[in-house]
Amino acid sequence: MTYLYKTPQLLKWYYPNLIWDFTTAEKCVYLTFDDGPTTEYTLWILEQLESYNAKATFFCIGNNVEKHPKEFEAIIKQKHSVGNHTYNHINGCNNSLLSYLRDIRKCEAIFKSNLFRPPYGRMSNKQSAVLTKEYKVIMWDVLSGDFDTSLSGEKCAEAVIDNTTNGSIIVFHDSIKAADRLKIALPIVLETLTSQGFTFKAIL
Ligand SMILES: [Zn+2]
Structure with a gap:
């Protein structure tokens, strides 16, 4: 599995219509949780967030x-x-523009949002051109790697803490696959970043 914890600046420059982070002087970060909700972990995540007075963004599968x-x-x-x-x-990238949009509309029929995140971070330039007109397309600045079963939860927490700066958008997963690492990493990240003076905001 090839991925980088920190999104390279070059990629951000290359795709300026996608949102990779927020420029802010404020010491705040944006936690995001992909692929839920789940019966197993969503409520646990919410409890963790609440205990740090943290707000976050959930990219949900319809x-x-x-x-x-x-x-x-x-x-x-x-x-x-x-x-x-x-x-x-x-x-x-495995779907035509039409079938991709159809799947997004199907999700939209269940709940409305002005935010979109492409699964796997993958879409064609044509799809991106259409979607950035309708949505804020939210990518990320920092990957926790919680989806990588070869990592420990502590390593995921370290990756987040080492790469986070003001306005970072950070990716975790609300999924069974990521849970073993999330359950260790999320409390460490919340505790450490809070002690460093960061607050946690939802993307609006
Ligand atoms: Zn996903």
């Missing part, structure tokens, strides 16, 4: 929102923000 409406409502009730992450978690 099909999971249909399956787990209570967990979705809990996200909304605690005033976190939500973003469209397609209905079936499909890869834009």
Whole structure:
């Protein structure tokens, strides 16, 4: 698996219409949780966030929102923000513009959002051109690597803490696959960044 914890500046310059981070003098960061909601972990994530008075953004899969409406409502009730992450978690590069948009609309029919994140961070330039007109397309500045089963939770926390700066958008996953690492990494990240003076905001 090839990926970088920190998104290179060159990539940000190359795709300026996508949002990779926020320029802010304020000491705040934007935690994001992809692929939920889940019955197993969403409520646990919400508890962790609440205990640090942290707000975050959940990029939800439409099909999971249909399956787990209570967990979705809990996200909304605690005033976190939500973003469209397609209905079936499909890869834009393996789909035509039409079928990709159809899947995004299907998610949109379940909940409305002005935010979109492409699954796997992949989409064609054509898809991107259409979507950036309709949505704020939110990429990331820092990957926790929680999806990587070869890593420890502590390593994921370290990757986040070492690479976070003001306005960083940080990716975690609300999924069974990432849970072993998330359960260790998230409390460490919340505790450490809070002690460094950061606050946690939802993307609006
Ligand atoms: Zn995803």
